[in-house]
Amino acid sequence: MANKNNxxxxxxxxxxxxxxxxxxxxxxPEEHIRQRWARxxxxxxxxxxxxxxxxxxxxxxxxxxxxxxxxxNHGSKQIQENIFIIIEVKRSDVLPKDKTExxxxxxxxxxxxxxxxxxxxxxxxxxxxxxxxxxxxxxxxDLPYYGDLEPRPPIFKDLVPAIDLKSTFRRCHNxxxxxxxxxxxxxxxxxxxxxxxxxxxTRCITRL
Numbered sequence: 262m263a264n265k266n267n268x269x270x271x272x273x274x275x276x277x278x279x280x281x282x283x284x285x286x287x288x289x290p291e292e293h294i295r296q297r298w299a300r301x302x303x304x305x306x307x308x309x310x311x312x313x314x315x316x317x318x319x320x321x322x323x324x325x326x327x328x329x330x331x332x333x334n335h336g337s338k339q340i341q342e343n344i345f346i347i348i349e350v351k352r353s354d355v356l357p358k359d360k361t362e363x364x365x366x367x368x369x370x371x372x373x374x375x376x377x378x379x380x381x382x383x384x385x386x387x388x389x390x391x392x393x394x395x396x397x398x399x400x401x402x403d404l405p406y407y408g409d410l411e412p413r414p415p416i417f418k419d420l421v422p423a424i425d426l427k428s429t430f431r432r433c434h435n436x437x438x439x440x441x442x443x444x445x446x447x448x449x450x451x452x453x454x455x456x457x458x459x460x461x462x463t464r465c466i467t468r469l
Contacts, residue, residue: 281313281330294350294383295329302348307407308332314339319347319370328370335407344374346404351384364388368398379404 272278276285277292280299286292299315302308317331320341330348337343349367357364364382371380371392380390381404389412391401403412 279315281310281315290352291329291350294353298348298350298381298383299330302330302332306404309335309407312336317341317344319373321369321373326370334376341374342376344377346379346381347371347374347377348381348383351382353385355384357382357384357386357388359384364390371398372396378410 272285275288277288277296278284279286280296280303295315299313302313303310312333312335314331314333316327316329317339318325318341319328328347329350331344332346332348333339333343334345347367347370349362349370351359351362355362362384367380367382368390371377371390378392379401380392380398382388382390389401389403390398392398401412405412
């Protein structure tokens with residue numbers, strides 16, 4: 262944003278401006294992914310910046326770890342007991358089964374946060390999880406929109422211009438290759454056509 266002299270402040274080389282806090286962060290591949298998800302949480306899912314924290318400390322017994330993004334229950338104090346969603350982001354070459362940075366890391370954060378209901382892991386793929394009443398953690402389809410307690414299919418009023426289609430298509434490609442029986446190109450084209458036919462327009466939500 263320009264100041265009163267119409268001078269736009271420049272972000273130094275090697276830094277990225279955080280979408281949530283406005284602070285400068287190191288320019289790393291995973292930081293780009295984090296910032297894309299931070300923007301998506303606000304502009305697509307409808308959460309307010311004031312309910313989101315970056316690198317929030319999660320107590321894990323006698324030690325603690327920092328979660329990449331956490332969303333707190335609306336209007337609540339930003340403490341671990343009020344976390345609703347935890348998001349872990351990784352480089353695009355990190356696999357969900359990675360021993361140290363995979364989905365088990367996210368699940369451990371969810372288990373340590375009593376009111377956390379959802380978690381999202383984003384690396385080479387996007388994986389979303391829900392914690393049930395018995396504290397078991399199962400895979401689910403998506404995160405809930407702001408104001409919802411469970412994920413639901415998008416409706417017309419939810420549709421917004423897509424954010425960073427290149428990264429979205431890369432996640433689609435990786436998911437199809439890892440989980441579907443078709444060849445890469447064939448499966449990707451099929452999924453793209455299927456998605457367009459369901460939405461029937463040029464505005465869409467791209468969160469795979």
